[in-house]
Amino acid sequence: MEMEQATPTVPAAIDKPVRKAVRAKTLNQGYWKRYGVFYLMMAPALIVLIVNNYIPMAGALIAFKQMTYASPSFIQNFMDSPWVGWGNFKYLFASSDAWVITRNTMAYNAAFIVLNTIIGVGIAIALNVMRNRTLSKLHQTVLFLPYFMSWIILSYLVYAFLNPDIGILNKFVLPWFGAEPIDWYSDSKWWPVILPLVNTWKGIGYYAVIFLAAIVGIDNEYYEAAHMDGATKWRQIWTITIPLIRPVIITMTLLQIGRIFYADFGLFFQVTRNAGALYDKTLVIDTYVYQGFLVSGDIGMSSAAGLYQAVIGFILVLGANLVVRRISKEDALF
Amino acid sequence: MATSAIRKRKFNANEISAGTNAVINTVFWIYSALCVIPLLIVVAVSLSDERTVTVEGYNIWPKKFSLGAYDFLLNDWKPIVHSYGVSIFVTVVGTLVALSIMTLYAYPISRRDFKHRGIFSFIVFFTILFNSGLVPFYLTYKQGLHLQNTMLVLMLPMFVQGFFVILIRTFFSGSIPPALIESAKIDGAGELRTFVRIVLPLSLPVLASVGLLCTLNYWNDWFLSLLFINQEGPMSIQFRMYKTLLDIAYLSSNSQAYSAIMQANPNFQMPSETARMAMAVVGIGPIIFIYPFFQRYFIQGLTVGAVKG
Numbered sequence: 001m002e003m004e005q006a007t008p009t010v011p012a013a014i015d016k017p018v019r020k021a022v023r024a025k026t027l028n029q030g031y032w033k034r035y036g037v038f039y040l041m042m043a044p045a046l047i048v049l050i051v052n053n054y055i056p057m058a059g060a061l062i063a064f065k066q067m068t069y070a071s072p073s074f075i076q077n078f079m080d081s082p083w084v085g086w087g088n089f090k091y092l093f094a095s096s097d098a099w100v101i102t103r104n105t106m107a108y109n110a111a112f113i114v115l116n117t118i119i120g121v122g123i124a125i126a127l128n129v130m131r132n133r134t135l136s137k138l139h140q141t142v143l144f145l146p147y148f149m150s151w152i153i154l155s156y157l158v159y160a161f162l163n164p165d166i167g168i169l170n171k172f173v174l175p176w177f178g179a180e181p182i183d184w185y186s187d188s189k190w191w192p193v194i195l196p197l198v199n200t201w202k203g204i205g206y207y208a209v210i211f212l213a214a215i216v217g218i219d220n221e222y223y224e225a226a227h228m229d230g231a232t233k234w235r236q237i238w239t240i241t242i243p244l245i246r247p248v249i250i251t252m253t254l255l256q257i258g259r260i261f262y263a264d265f266g267l268f269f270q271v272t273r274n275a276g277a278l279y280d281k282t283l284v285i286d287t288y289v290y291q292g293f294l295v296s297g298d299i300g301m302s303s304a305a306g307l308y309q310a311v312i313g314f315i316l317v318l319g320a321n322l323v324v325r326r327i328s329k330e331d332a333l334f
Numbered sequence: 335m336a337t338s339a340i341r342k343r344k345f346n347a348n349e350i351s352a353g354t355n356a357v358i359n360t361v362f363w364i365y366s367a368l369c370v371i372p373l374l375i376v377v378a379v380s381l382s383d384e385r386t387v388t389v390e391g392y393n394i395w396p397k398k399f400s401l402g403a404y405d406f407l408l409n410d411w412k413p414i415v416h417s418y419g420v421s422i423f424v425t426v427v428g429t430l431v432a433l434s435i436m437t438l439y440a441y442p443i444s445r446r447d448f449k450h451r452g453i454f455s456f457i458v459f460f461t462i463l464f465n466s467g468l469v470p471f472y473l474t475y476k477q478g479l480h481l482q483n484t485m486l487v488l489m490l491p492m493f494v495q496g497f498f499v500i501l502i503r504t505f506f507s508g509s510i511p512p513a514l515i516e517s518a519k520i521d522g523a524g525e526l527r528t529f530v531r532i533v534l535p536l537s538l539p540v541l542a543s544v545g546l547l548c549t550l551n552y553w554n555d556w557f558l559s560l561l562f563i564n565q566e567g568p569m570s571i572q573f574r575m576y577k578t579l580l581d582i583a584y585l586s587s588n589s590q591a592y593s594a595i596m597q598a599n600p601n602f603q604m605p606s607e608t609a610r611m612a613m614a615v616v617g618i619g620p621i622i623f624i625y626p627f628f629q630r631y632f633i634q635g636l637t638v639g640a641v642k643g
Contacts, residue, residue: 035449035527038442042454045439048494052471053461055478059470064491074477087353126358129350135359141629148621148632150554152575156614159579160392161377166373166607171391201368206636213637233350265557270576289468294561299469306467319600 004129052248063088063307067299088304098289101305103283108195108268109260115200117253120207121245125237127208128215140212144205151266154202158194158271185273188281195282198271215241215247249327258320261313262286285309373618380404380612384605403608407616414616420485424570425552428489433545436499437537441529443499445515446505455503462496471562483567487557492551498544499524501635505540506533543635546628553621575617578610 059074066083066088090322092098123143130136146154161168162184168183170181184190222240242249263284272282274291285305292302327334350358353545382402392399400619407414439458443451471491481487510533518528529637535543559573569577605612 012630031449035442036447037591038448040436041526042442044435045453045494045499046457047488048435049457049461051479052491052494053466056466056470056474057464059474060466062470062473072477074473077477078509126362127522129355130357130358130362131349132359135362139362139366141626142369144629144633145369145622145625147617148550148554148625150556150572152554152556152572153614153618153621155579156376156611158574160372160375160611166388166391168392168394170392209633210637232366233354270556273579280517293469293472303467303469306469310465310467317463 001245006138019124027141060303060307060310062299063303065300084300088300089308092301092304092308097283098305098308100280101283101288104281105263108192108199109144109263109283111192112194112199112203113253113256113260115196115257116203116207117249119200119204120252121211121242122216123204124211125230125241128238128241129233140205140209144209146202147205149202151270154198154266155270155273158198159273162194185275186277188278191265191272191278191281195267195271199267203269210252211245211248214245218244250322250327254320255323258317259313261309263314265290301322359403359547373622376611377616382609384608388609400608403612405486406605407612412633413569414571414613417569418575419570420488420642421553421571424485424488424568425549427485427543428492428552429548431489432434432498432548433541433618434492436544437502437541439494439532440499440502441506441533444503446507446512446627458494458496458499461494462500474561476609482562482565484562485568487562488511488570489552489567491558492548492555495548497553498547500541502544505537509540510536539634542631546631547635548600550632571617575613578613 062078062081062197064083064085065078066078066084067081069077069081077078095256127136127140149157159167162170164170164181164183164185164274169184182190184194194248218241222244223236226236226240246324263286265286267286268282269285269290270274272278274287275282286309288305289309292298292305297322349355353550375392375394378394378396378437379387380403381401382393384400384402386398387393392472395412439454442448443455443458475481475487475491481490515528516531518532523531528566554572556570556572556576560576561571563569594626
């Protein structure tokens with residue numbers, strides 16, 4: 001597909017009114033001639049965006065409706081359903097669920113952010129100062145491996161430890177300490193410990209790799225100068241490495257804060273095996289919406305919870321980005 | 335990079351002490367072991383004798399070696415092979431389409447002389463900032479497009495991911511000199527020819543990274559299956575693993591046959607625990623196998639997006 005190339009050139013020598021007229025004419029003809037091919041290039045992705053993102057966004061209005069299912073067509077149902085204003089939201093926030101899922105989502109994500117940042121930076125620095133380069137590469141490879149596994153695989157691995165009858169913990173570890181076996185999938189007490197452990201185990205390679213990339217980018221002359229001045233390696237880490245990768249640390253943290261209202265569905269659904277007995281400690285907004293909508297069929301309440309999440313999430317992303325812009329403009333998302 | 339490494343060697347005094355180094359090494363050996371042990375347990379259980387496992391529990395080493403679980407899977411290979419086919423198809427086709435249309439979209443919005451690039455950039459950006467939530471998304475696909483139980487529904491939602499589009503756009507605007515595009519134009523090449531002949535060959539690194547991230551997303555996805563696929567639909571390998579962990583019957587189309595055998599012979603034990611883990615091994619296999627080869631590109635892709643300069 002070849003498009004004829006035409007660049008409308010307007011001689012600057014023409015006086016103003018004439019130039020305006022000429023430009024308007026050439027622009028209208030020239031714009032499509034020139035940029036039409038761009039629109040062709042963008043068309044497929046635009047169609048996907050409309051279907052996949054923008055139509056559902058309009059559909060988010062069902063949070064304000066009491067959906068009925070008289071017709072097989074969604075549009076028809078949407079039109080026929082009565083508006084109920086804030087009814088669904090009132091219903092949601094009147095229950096204790098809203099508080100529990102908000103608390104769980106934010107508390108777990110806050111814990112994940114702290115763990116990812118501190119352990120990630122620690123691992124990255126340690127990998128960087130390790131004397132043996134080959135070993136450093138080897139460990140980097142191994143601890144990045146879990147990042148590649150799906151949550152399904154993770155649920156298998158966790159199940160191997162927590163299987164109440166024959167899992168590693170109940171069969172070997174707890175007896176070894178002389179403790180009673182625990183029914184992990186019906187006793188929610190331990191999950192605030194288990195979930196951060198599992199999440200860190202799976203994701204820490206990603207953060208370590210990103211922080212390591214930032215550390216590797218630091219010019220060696222800083223360290224040499226510090227060494228001349230008699231700074232120990234520890235001093236160098238505190239006074240050179242950490243200050244120089246601070247923008248990256250802050251950006252990564254803020255990106256996560258922007259997503260603090262979105263839980264990782266896979267972690268909370270697969271690893272807990274969606275066990276109802278654990279819900280007080282493991283139910284988050286995402287799993288609540290799924291459960292309420294596709295299991296209980298409570299469309300009003302779940303769409304209200306979904307919109308509540310989207311709106312608060314939107315505000316948080318904007319806020320986090322605003323802070324990033326203040327700190328380092330080029331790291332900002334927009 | 336290379337020079338700094340050499341300099342580091344010279345600057346021995348600039349390294350950590352041998353004692354600290356030993357401590358760090360020990361910690362890393364322990365952590366690396368913790369990364370590998372869970373996998374070893376799964377493999378060991380899959381290679382164990384079912385009865386020993388149900389009595390003595392899981393172990394990091396097969397106490398009584400047996401290939402019973404794999405034998406059981408082999409007897410009933412059709413659903414597993416079919417699932418592999420679904421996963422491979424969705425991954426390959428999905429990645430190719432996604433990469434193509436995202437690249438095609440990213441190029442115009444990277445061009446400074448394109449007057450409306452701001453609007454089209456925003457259209458993508460906004461999808462990162464705000465999403466509609468699960469309910470309208472689900473209803474759009476199920477009641478709007480009636481795509482449940484198709485391969486398309488496993489691919490389409492991940493065709494265009496805002497973050498990837500931005501990543502490719504950033505590469506285009508940062509690494510392709512505008513003068514190059516200008517000169518191609520002066521030589522009389524049209525936009526498309528310029529894009530295919532000049533821009534794409536220069537962008538292979540970012541395309542490789544995004545392509546690999548897409549591949550990983552498609553291969554590891556089970557959420558779309560959970561939403562839109564039931565017994566009649568195409569079952570990917572991840573989804574089959576999920577179903578197997580919930581209910582061993584999903585492992586095999588012959589579970590009735592096995593219960594008949596069990597009634598005839600009470601001593602026979604269907605290898606459920608071990609077969610489950612064998613299923614997990616079959617599912618993990620490709621990732622572990624591919625991982626060492628592509629790790630470098632993955633890391634490149636991740637760091638391109640997060641660290642600038």
